[in-house]
Amino acid sequence: MEAKDLYIKPGNQERGWNDPPQFSYGLQTAAQGAPKRTPLNKRVPPPQLTGSPCPVPGDVPSLTAPMTPPTNPLAPPCSMNTPPRPCPVAAPPLGGVMMMATPPPPFPVVEHTDSASSQSENEPDVDDVVTLLNWALTACRHTVKKQVCNDVAKRLKLFEDMWKSGKLSLPVRRRMNGLVQELKSCNWDAADEIHRALIVDHVNEVGQWMVGVKRLIAETRNLNPDLLHTQEVDQSLDTSSTGNSD
Amino acid sequence: MREWRVAMATYQEFIQQNEDRDGVRFSWNLWPSSRLEATRLVVPVSCLFTPLKERPDLPPVQYEPVLCSRANCKAVLNPLCQVDYRAKIWACNFCFQRNPFPPSYAGISDVNQPAELMPQFSTIEYIVQRGPPNPLIFLYVVDTCLEEEDLQALKESLQMSLSLLPPNALVGLITFGRMVQVHELSCEGIAKSYVFRGTKELSSKQIQEMLGLTNPSATGPQGRPAAPQDPAVTCRFLQPVHKVDMNLTDLLGELQRDPWPVPQGKRPLRSTGIALSIAVGLLEGTFPNTGARVMMFMGGPPTQGPGMVVGDELKTPIRSWHDITKDNARHLKKATKYYDALANRAASNGHSIDIYACALDQTGLLEMKCLSNLTGGHIAMGDSFNTSLFKQTFQRVFSKDHNGEFRMAFGGTLEVSTSRELKVSGAIGPCVSLNAKGPCISENEVGVGGTTQWKICSLSPSTTLALYFEVVNQHNAPIPQGGRGAVQFVTQYQHSNTQRRIRVTTVARNWADAQSQIQHIESSFDQEASAVIMARLGVFRAESEEGPDVLRWLDRQLIRLFMFHLRRSPFLQVFNNSPDECSYYRHHFVCQNLTQSLIMIQPILYSYSFHGPPEPVLLDSGSILPDRILLMDTFFQLVIYHGETIAQWRKAGYQEQPEYENFKHLLVAPVDDAQEILQTRFPMPRYIDTEHGGSQARFLLSKVNPSQTHNNLYSWGQETGAPILTDDVSLQVFMDHLKKLAVSSAA
Numbered sequence: 001m002e003a004k005d006l007y008i009k010p011g012n013q014e015r016g017w018n019d020p021p022q023f024s025y026g027l028q029t030a031a032q033g034a035p036k037r038t039p040l041n042k043r044v045p046p047p048q049l050t051g052s053p054c055p056v057p058g059d060v061p062s063l064t065a066p067m068t069p070p071t072n073p074l075a076p077p078c079s080m081n082t083p084p085r086p087c088p089v090a091a092p093p094l095g096g097v098m099m100m101a102t103p104p105p106p107f108p109v110v111e112h113t114d115s116a117s118s119q120s121e122n123e124p125d126v127d128d129v130v131t132l133l134n135w136a137l138t139a140c141r142h143t144v145k146k147q148v149c150n151d152v153a154k155r156l157k158l159f160e161d162m163w164k165s166g167k168l169s170l171p172v173r174r175r176m177n178g179l180v181q182e183l184k185s186c187n188w189d190a191a192d193e194i195h196r197a198l199i200v201d202h203v204n205e206v207g208q209w210m211v212g213v214k215r216l217i218a219e220t221r222n223l224n225p226d227l228l229h230t231q232e233v234d235q236s237l238d239t240s241s242t243g244n245s246d
Numbered sequence: 247m248r249e250w251r252v253a254m255a256t257y258q259e260f261i262q263q264n265e266d267r268d269g270v271r272f273s274w275n276l277w278p279s280s281r282l283e284a285t286r287l288v289v290p291v292s293c294l295f296t297p298l299k300e301r302p303d304l305p306p307v308q309y310e311p312v313l314c315s316r317a318n319c320k321a322v323l324n325p326l327c328q329v330d331y332r333a334k335i336w337a338c339n340f341c342f343q344r345n346p347f348p349p350s351y352a353g354i355s356d357v358n359q360p361a362e363l364m365p366q367f368s369t370i371e372y373i374v375q376r377g378p379p380n381p382l383i384f385l386y387v388v389d390t391c392l393e394e395e396d397l398q399a400l401k402e403s404l405q406m407s408l409s410l411l412p413p414n415a416l417v418g419l420i421t422f423g424r425m426v427q428v429h430e431l432s433c434e435g436i437a438k439s440y441v442f443r444g445t446k447e448l449s450s451k452q453i454q455e456m457l458g459l460t461n462p463s464a465t466g467p468q469g470r471p472a473a474p475q476d477p478a479v480t481c482r483f484l485q486p487v488h489k490v491d492m493n494l495t496d497l498l499g500e501l502q503r504d505p506w507p508v509p510q511g512k513r514p515l516r517s518t519g520i521a522l523s524i525a526v527g528l529l530e531g532t533f534p535n536t537g538a539r540v541m542m543f544m545g546g547p548p549t550q551g552p553g554m555v556v557g558d559e560l561k562t563p564i565r566s567w568h569d570i571t572k573d574n575a576r577h578l579k580k581a582t583k584y585y586d587a588l589a590n591r592a593a594s595n596g597h598s599i600d601i602y603a604c605a606l607d608q609t610g611l612l613e614m615k616c617l618s619n620l621t622g623g624h625i626a627m628g629d630s631f632n633t634s635l636f637k638q639t640f641q642r643v644f645s646k647d648h649n650g651e652f653r654m655a656f657g658g659t660l661e662v663s664t665s666r667e668l669k670v671s672g673a674i675g676p677c678v679s680l681n682a683k684g685p686c687i688s689e690n691e692v693g694v695g696g697t698t699q700w701k702i703c704s705l706s707p708s709t710t711l712a713l714y715f716e717v718v719n720q721h722n723a724p725i726p727q728g729g730r731g732a733v734q735f736v737t738q739y740q741h742s743n744t745q746r747r748i749r750v751t752t753v754a755r756n757w758a759d760a761q762s763q764i765q766h767i768e769s770s771f772d773q774e775a776s777a778v779i780m781a782r783l784g785v786f787r788a789e790s791e792e793g794p795d796v797l798r799w800l801d802r803q804l805i806r807l808f809m810f811h812l813r814r815s816p817f818l819q820v821f822n823n824s825p826d827e828c829s830y831y832r833h834h835f836v837c838q839n840l841t842q843s844l845i846m847i848q849p850i851l852y853s854y855s856f857h858g859p860p861e862p863v864l865l866d867s868g869s870i871l872p873d874r875i876l877l878m879d880t881f882f883q884l885v886i887y888h889g890e891t892i893a894q895w896r897k898a899g900y901q902e903q904p905e906y907e908n909f910k911h912l913l914v915a916p917v918d919d920a921q922e923i924l925q926t927r928f929p930m931p932r933y934i935d936t937e938h939g940g941s942q943a944r945f946l947l948s949k950v951n952p953s954q955t956h957n958n959l960y961s962w963g964q965e966t967g968a969p970i971l972t973d974d975v976s977l978q979v980f981m982d983h984l985k986k987l988a989v990s991s992a993a
Contacts, residue, residue, distance in 0.1 A: 008921065009634075011933065015395070016633030018883070018942070020924055020933035023638065031925035032645055040852050040879060040919055041841065042862040151492045199409045200641060203402040211495040214409055218488060 004171065005197065006030065025200040123170075124177035126163045130156070132180035133213070136220045139227050144219050152219075155212025162209070172202050179213070186228070188221035261772050268369045268751045269299030270735075271840055273779055275770035276758045277717060279667070279725045283760030284717040287767075289776045290692070291668070292714045296839050297737040297749065298655055299369075300707040302648060306371040307361055311748055314338040315345050318684055321663045321734055324752035325365045331355050339732055340663050362750070369751040379744035382656060383484055383538035384411060385418040387525050390504040391514035392545040392631070396604065399632035400543055401498050403640055408491045410644035412652060412742060417494065418484040418528070422521035423504025423514065424550070428457060428528065429497060431485040437497055442524060444517025445551045450591075453527035457483065460531065481532045512558045516546055518610075519553025519584060522599070522617070526592050537656025537740045538597040539623070539704065541643075545603075545631070547610040553584040555610035564608045567825055581613040589616040593678040596657040598623040598704030602640060603826075604631045611826040615833055622658070622676040622704035622837070626929050627830045639929040647707070652742035658702040660711065662686070663734040667719040667757070670698050674782045675711035676837045677702045688716040693786055705739060706928075710839040712782045719757075730754040778843045785817050785832050815847050822948075831882065834929070842881055849880040849949055854916050856908070867950045872938070877916040878946055881927075884920045885934045887946045888913075893937035 005026045011019025023031075133156050141149050159176075162168050168176075175198055182191035195217060199210045220228070257275060265271050272293045278284045284291060312323040319341040326339040331354060334347045347354065354360055361367045386404060390397065411417065419429040426442040440457055442448070454460045459481065487494075508514045525540045547555040547564055555577055556564040565575035592599055598621040603609040606629055618625045624643065628636040645653055659680065662670050669688035672695030682699035692714040694700060702709065715733070719725075732754040741747050758767050816823050816831045823831070835846055853863040854875040863869040863876070870876065872890040888896060892913075895901075901910040924933065936942035 011634035012630075012632055015630035016635055017629055018932040018934045019629075019633045019635050020638070020884070020930050021921070022634035023921075023925055028638075028641070028645070028925060031922075032647065037922060040850055040860075040862075040877070040923070043848065043850060044862050044864050148492075155492070196409050199406045203406045207402050207405045207495070208499060211405070211408065211492050215488075215492055218413070 005175070005201070025197040122174070124173050126160065126173075129177050129180050130160050132184055133216065136183055136216055139223055140216070140219045142227060143223065148215065148219070152212045152216050155209040156216075159209040159213070162205075168205055169202070172198060172205050183217065183220065186225070188217060191217050257770055257772075264753070265840075267366075268753055269296035270294070270751065270753050271772055271775035272755065273772055273776040274767065275755055275772065276763070276767045277668075277731050277755050278760040278767055279717070279729075279757040280719050280721040280723065280760065281717045282721045286760070289771075289780060290671070290714055291717055292712060292779045293733075294710050294712055294775055294778060294840050295735055295751075296708065296710045297658065297660060297702070297735065298705050298707050298709065298739070300647065301369065301371075304369065304371060306373045306747065308373050309350070310374055311362070311372050311750060312345075312348060312351070314341060314343050316341050316343040319343060319663070322736055322750045322752075323362050324734060324750065325363055325368055326732055326752055326754055327363070329363060340665055340734065368753060369749065372748045372750070374746050374748055376746045380533075380536040380740070381414050381416050381486070381744065382412055382740075382742065383416045383418070383529065383533055383536060385420065385484065385525055385529060385538065385540045387420045387422065387521050387540060387542040388501070389516060389518070389544040389546070390421050390423045390501060391516050392503065394503065396545055396631045397501070397503055399630070399637070401501055403631065403637055404498050405495050407640065407644065408487055408495060410641065411487050413488050414744075415487050416484040417487045417490065419494065419497065420521055420525055420528075421501060422517050424506040424517060426517055426521045426524055428483055428524060430482045431490045431494055431497075432482060437493070442520060444515065444520050447520070447523070447552050448527075450527040450530050453524050454531035457528065459528075483528060484532060511560050513546065513549050513556070513560055515550045515558060516544070516548050517551045518542075518544060518548035519581075520551045522553070522585075522588055526588050526597070529597050530591065530595050534595045535657070536596065539654075539656075540592070540597060540599040541602065542600065543602045543631070544605075544609055546605050547608065548581070553581050553613070555581050555613050564610070565612075565825065570825065578613065581610070582616070585614045586616045589620040590678065592617070593620045593701060593703055596701065596703050597621065598656070600624040600626075600643070602626045602636065604628040604633070604636050606630075608824050608826040611829040615829040619676055619833055619836070620678050622702045622709060624929070625830055625833045627826070635930045635932065642928045642930070645928070653706050654742055655705040656703065656740040656742075658705045658737060658739040659699060660702060661699045661736045662713065663698070663736075664715065665732045667717060668731050668733065669716045669718050671695055671714040671716050673700055673711045673713050674786045674836060675702075676704075676709060677711060688718070690716055692783065708839045708842065709837055710843075712779050712836075714779075714783075725757045725759060729757045731757055774844055775840060777847060778840055781817065781843070781847055782836055785835060788818060789832065817846070834881070845879055845881040849878050851950075852877045852916070852919070854912060856912065860915065860919070865950050867947070869950065870946070875912065875916050876946065877920055878949065879923060880949065881931065883932045883934060883945055884923060885936065885942075885945050886916050886920060887943060888937035890938035893939075896937075
């Protein structure tokens, strides 16, 4: 999973009151099972009446007592309208790094952009991707029911058409390229995971055809491996995308 | 006092270790040895138990558990049992029956112990074979009376979910509006569906007949009767997702809004009651006693047929608390009874029902909550299906643990055994009674009582039951030296990978004589667990009795118990929330584990400033300062509140300037911490970013400002003689009260 695929979008404030932000599939799966950086689970007992401390299970104030505040050149001045003064010394102030429980996360909170202008040098080639998909489909045609293969082919065609007419965003194109590479290397679980991430993160773009890719992965992984290896990728160029659908 | 504090600190460790290993938190960790003394302690001997607590370090064993041979015992071999390795005999610690080991245990010795006898395996999990593995079933019941945007978003979420389901699961689709349609999922040809009127109540048998499920001449290939183990052959409505995913994706994509036109001033006709009855009947007839989830998605209240919650005239609003207290809620009793009956049927078949309700107004969760409460299903409540709150909550139903396995479990049963000085009064949580009679049942019922076995149709690693016990030893009965009482929890369930498993937890605590050891008993008190245990009892009573009575009961307890936050919480403070909101909050409160439940009663507040690292602060208006950012977690909401000065700086844009990078970091810090919570919490909470003077600041202010709350309570005509609790009652005062109570002769 690339860093670009770990992102957070704002929620839909138009439709949902105080809608929470939306995490990409990659971020959500990364979080599961991983321990929290800074569990926010401490409470402060109310002020004592009798003077003797009351130990409370789970509240251990000594663990969370703040450090003695350093003489902080950034302490807000008494005038409310004056902004925090920068540190007069060249080195960053002590408070600058210690203010949070941990440093900011390694990935930025990025607004997910779909603009065509975000094309980079590694713009995947649609024909390469389609070729690989058809290579897998052709292999399936030996044993998998004709109807199923045709249904898959129909969806692959839709995918290809959407790509060629510019309806698919760069992340989708890029990740589909990654998916077919995994398929080519017989990394079925990895390919499956990419399909899942794509349908979670971009359901409105991929919802109509991704199930065909899903099925393709599922059927291809069950094939006799010999069947796949006899289908050299180069050979499948003869049975190009237009030839497979009937 | 110092020794008492030291003892408390030690108990903290003991309590935590036990929770980590066994998923159990007891109210008291030293048990008073007589019944009389136990009742004086006000909080009963009780516990919170998380049957499927995540134990990544616990490898399951692949053999059957060894059971006590006494017919009315059947306890499982555990580390508390005495073993004679020479004679290959073990003594049950609950009934003292001597049992021979099975032949496969011939090789055991005290240096070659089976895992289940080792103390570190006080919790152990067995994988057992119980016939062919049954597939999991997911039946979608979808409201089509939605706005176009909402329907589109819901369709996409359902299409997406087909990629998230366990690959061999069976899936089905029922759509409803004015009519109810059961869709045939076949791999070829034109999609067919069976249409039912939304107003006519049908029996389970009639539904099955109309769907062609009881046809005695149903045959498989070659004209032979279909094999009984393969209902998938005969059931065209519930098919393996890996076979029908493409067709179902198309089918979902083509779903239209309910075609019945909705006149001005009217609500759409929604036949939710019949739709659910058909779903329950379909599963009952085809897959009884298999793990199944009905997932119901609705965008508004039921407006026709049995189970209707409100009529279709918009000028008649859906019932409010005011209507309910004035006995002016026409459909309430009948609808609640209807859904209660459905819920019980589903539960007895081991099927769970989730409700995903997305609408700006109430949808009838008050009437329908039993569907989820009794079966362990989820309730999600949002404003629209086109929101992150719904989409991510729904995605997280299919979340996986670090082993890549689904977190959901099905078809659970819990059986509790106790040593004879203890009896079981009942349980409160997402369960139904299995009405199992036995020697450990107390006559005093608390919650779901009169049994030592319950059914929990759907479980997650956080599902937690509160269990209430009664000490039955008579006063002056001698305690054996070093005597301990024991409780065993046996949870049988279907894992998401379809394996059948049995998890056994056996725990023990020392008996203590309350006369001579009251200080020790007090030091063993777990106030966090007790708070949640008593709160569950309060909520249970609030659900089954009149609201004001519960508050009066709580007030009486409050003379003795520190329930300050509970009293102000949305669980009992009904009047600031709609009936549906209350049902939603209460549902989660009685399902969740201790940590999450505590957050709900007493929200967590952290303060961020230039003065040091983030620190927890008092849930008090005094914690709101101009140069601080506050992060409040109420479980259902995450609130980031910027103090006045911070807000001004933010508005002026100082965070954009490079020399004020530390201010930028300060602004980001609570956001990052909130995001960590948001990444995993189920259900997704609301996220509120507000500041001094902001309209949303009320979410923080209402939690920290006590005088407002008290005024609201008393404005509802409560008797003015009720004791007034102030914020100044500290936990220390509470502990003092408890001590005085325990040592005094007055009960």
